[in-house]
Amino acid sequence: MEIDGNTLVFIIVILFLFFSTPGGDGVSSQYEFNQLQRLKQQFQTEHNVFLNMTHTDNFRNITGFKLSYQDTLNNPLQNATYPLPGKEYDRWLPNQNYMVMPNEVIDTINSQVWNTSNGDTSNIFPPNITSTLLGKINVVSNSKYERIRMPIPRFYEPANDFSEDIPPEGETYWSDWPSYGELHNVTFQHGEIAIQITHMNNLQNSNNYFRRNFINKENDRWKLLNLQIDFSDKTEKEKHSISSKAVYDIQRGRILSISQSSKFHSLFALPHYMSLQDEYDEDMFNDVKQLVDEFWNFTDYTDVMTMNDVQDAYNSANLKCEYMTFLQLEPWNQYTKDQIKLIDDELNWPLGRPVNLSSLPPINVVSGILYSPDCGLRLAIHDVKGKRYELKIMSIRTHLMFGIALFAAQIYLLLTQMHQTNTPSMVNKISFYCFSMINLVDGSLATLYFVAASVVPELYLPLVISAFSCFILASIFEIRYLISIYASQVNEQNVGIANLLRGNTGTYDENRPRPAFIPDEGSIGGSLYGRFFFTLIIFTFLILSSTSWPRQLRMIFEYILIFILNSYWIPQIFRNAVKGIPSRRERTRATNGGNRNQNKMPLLWSFVIGTTIIRSLPVIYVFTYSSNVFRHHKDVRFVVFLSLWLLFQISILYSQDILGSRWFLPQHTIPEGYSYFKPLSNQYILEHGGGTVQNTVDCAICMSDVPIYIEEIPETHIVDQHTYMVTPCNHVFHTSCLENWMSYKLQCPVCRSPLPPL
The missing domain is CATH 3.30.40 (Herpes Virus-1)
Structure with a gap:
């Protein structure tokens, strides 16, 4: 195929437009450029205020912290305009006069959450707590506390038309809108929570890739974390998500996390809120302040801001409540600091060190509270725990290696089955739809493995091996077999069931014209491969999109899909009935009259039993093992039902082998099949x-x-x-x-x- 110059230029332009981006910061207009500059300027101004702040200074012109809870009690319609008349800015105490929380919540945190004394450092807490914690959450109060009015700067608002260049001035109080509470509030009483904790001490400098461990100079004292908190009711009809930075006090096992948006710049509040006790600790304030400043300087916080940051902050302010999260971890007093260091080293770099990882306790949150100052919400969490991320990765790696062994066994069984049906007459008795269902599952698994390999770099090698094994099984062996099956059955297209039951593939007439074109396996293979990849993409997209559906809808889809995909022997039962395979006794008797091997059952029993077991094991694991790596709920009854359904299919196949493939059909409904052996006139x-x-x-x-x-x-x-x-x-x-x-x-x-x- 030749490509002329004009076509080549057109292709280059299309590729350039497809792969190009508006710019490094995502700015596409003068209006957006001014928006981004205003945001950077605001953050830089607040950072300068933060640098001059001491542990005795109150918040000044920091977004979201201009009003205290007492200010709201004094005047619920008080505007957050700095400076407020009569407000003390040179004094700070951990109470509602200076904080955005009421004294009742502060006292609860001091007495029930962070209930260890400031000076008590005898407990030992793990320095590395990367994990995903799962537990319960319940609403303590959603109407008891006053809501603090938090304005959103209007320069965040998108442009009304293309002629605008300058963002508007002023602020908007969304809390004044009647629908504000309905949009943000938590309406359920009891639900589930997942807290994903990751450490930030391995980020790279934006200007120096090789510079690591930029923060946490006091690595045994403080850690800066990323927290992703998701909670919902049990049916997942109502979901809430919080993504925020957090500070981890290793000596006391405390975690403080505050959400951030265009109306709440929490990064500058972490030093003040890390200590709520009366014995306010200046050293603690300075340590956390230094931690935040190191993070700010190393990441070039304002320089790397993009329009996505502007839009995300604006959307979060409009659609979500702001949350302050206080967590207290359970100590690991059964270990010494040296033992914990040895455990961390073995988890990060496995060399066979003398540690018992199987008895490693989980990361356990003994108490915790979430408070929303702008929505007046208070939530409590309990039974929140999870195993270390490294242990989870090790467990998944073991499961993947076992899965690779299952794929190898499936390939072996398929090869023996292909060898059994090595003639067109035998392949013709195989159901095309039976192996299409099996192929769809294997191809989807290969795609999901490839996607997971790019998401979880720690499991890249075993995931890629699993994906490759599954892809080889689906796209080479199974597709090759499907091509043979399709080629042997291509003559049956547009033929009625009655003719198929007779063994005829059409009406034969010597005078009628013969088919002008009978496709060969090459053209059939091209068609099947195209259909395979198209169906695979659609099916994989459907599975991935279902993960974001409400739980009830997702469970219905999941159960129906698993049931259908585990009905793969039903098409073969129907195919056996169409082909009219005689009973085992008749086949044995027929072998004495000549070569009657073509009458034997098309599927090997080793293939049927082996395939059923291999494809049932993952479902049994997920639905019966409560600690499975997918965090899937336990449902033994569904496994029993599915096992009985598979057993029923195998029983019908076995009965067709013993009694004949049409034993369950009434005699008068079975037309006489075509016989090659007949007298002539x-x-x-x-x-x-x-x-x-x-x-x-x-x-x-x-x-x-x-x-x-x-x-x-x-x-x-x-x-x-x-x-x-x-x-x-x-x-x-x-x-x-x-x-x-x-x-x-x-x-x-x-x-x-x-x-x-x-």
Whole structure:
């Protein structure tokens, strides 16, 4: 194929437009440029205020902290305009006069959450707490506390039309809107929570890639974390999500996390809120302040801001409540600091150190509270725990290696099955839809493994090996088998069930024109591969999108999908009935009369049983093992139901093997199938001509005479009708000749008409 210059230029332009981006900061207009500059300027101003702040200073012009809870009690409609008349800015105490929380919540945190004394450092807490914690959450109060009015600067608002260049001035108080509470509030009383904790001490400097561990200079004292908190009701009809920075006090096992948006700049509040006790600690304030400042300087916080940051902050302020999260971890007093360091080293760099990782306790939150100052919400969490991330990765790696072994076993079983059905007549008895369902599952698994490999770099190698093994199984072996099955059944297209039950693949007429084109396996393979990849993409997209559906809808979809995909033997049962395979006794008796191997069951029992077990094990694991790596709920009843359903399918297949594939069909509904072994009339000899010997015809394969049984001539009745075969198009061949021919093609050697399988 030749490409001229104009076509080449057009392709280059299209590729450039497709892969290009608006810019490094995402700015696409003068209005957005001014928005981004205003945001950077605001953050830089607040950072300068933060640097001059001491532990005795109150918040000044910091977004979200201009009003205290007492200010709101004094005047619920108080605007957050700095400076407030009569407000103390040179004094700070951990109470509602200076904080955005009421004294009741502060006292609860001091007495029930962070209930260890400031000076108590005897407990030992793990420095590395990367994990995903799961537990329960309940609403303590959603209307008891006053809501603090937090304005959103109007420069965050998108442009009304393309002519605007300058963002508007001023602020908007969304809390004044009647629908504000309905939009943000938590309406359920009891739900579930997931807290994903990751450390930030391995980020790279934006200007120096090789510079690591930029923060946490006091690595045994403080850690800066990323917290992703998701909580919802049990049905997941109502979901809430919080993504924020957090500070981890290693000596006391405390975690403080505050959400951030365009109306709440929490980064500058972490030093003040890290200590709520009366004995306010100046050293603690300075340590956390230094931690935040290191993070700010190393990441070039304002320089790397983009329009996505502007839009995300604006959307979060409009759609979510702001939350302050206080967590208290359970100590690991059964270990010394040296032992914990040895455990961390072994988890990060496994070398066989003398540690017992199987008895490693989980990361356990003994108490915790979430408080929203702008929505007046208070939530409590309990039974929140989870194993270390490294242990989870090790467990997943073990499961993946076991899965690779299952794929290898499935490939072996499929190869033995393909060897069993190595002729077109045998392949014709295999259900195309049976193996299509199996192929769809394997192809989808390969795609999901490839996606997961890019998401979880720690499991890249085992995930890629699993994806490759599954892809080889689906796209090479199973597709190759499907091509053979489709090619053997291509003559059955547009043929009714009644004709198929008779063993006919169409109406045979010597005068009708023969098919102009019968596709070969090459063209069939191209069509099937295209269909395979298209179906695979659609099915994988559907599975991935279902993860964001409400739980009830997701569970209905999941149960129905698993049930359908585990009904893969049903099409084969139907195919057996169509082909009319005789019972085992009849097949055994028929072997004495010649080569009747074509009548044996198409599926090996080792393949049926092995495939069923291999494909059932993952479902059994997910639905019966409560600590499975997918965090899937336990449902033993569904596993029992699915096992009985699979057992029922296998039982029907076995009964077809023993009693015949049509035993369950009423006798009057079974039409008589086509028989290649039948007597001929004298008229046939006159029309088709005899051979050199009387009462014979020529075999077009071996070019020798074929003695035939003629009804009108008694002398020919000594001829065994099983020594010759008559095709539906009335051509006669030696039995051995035509059977060998049909092992390669199901077409008449004379007229190329399709032949029904033996």
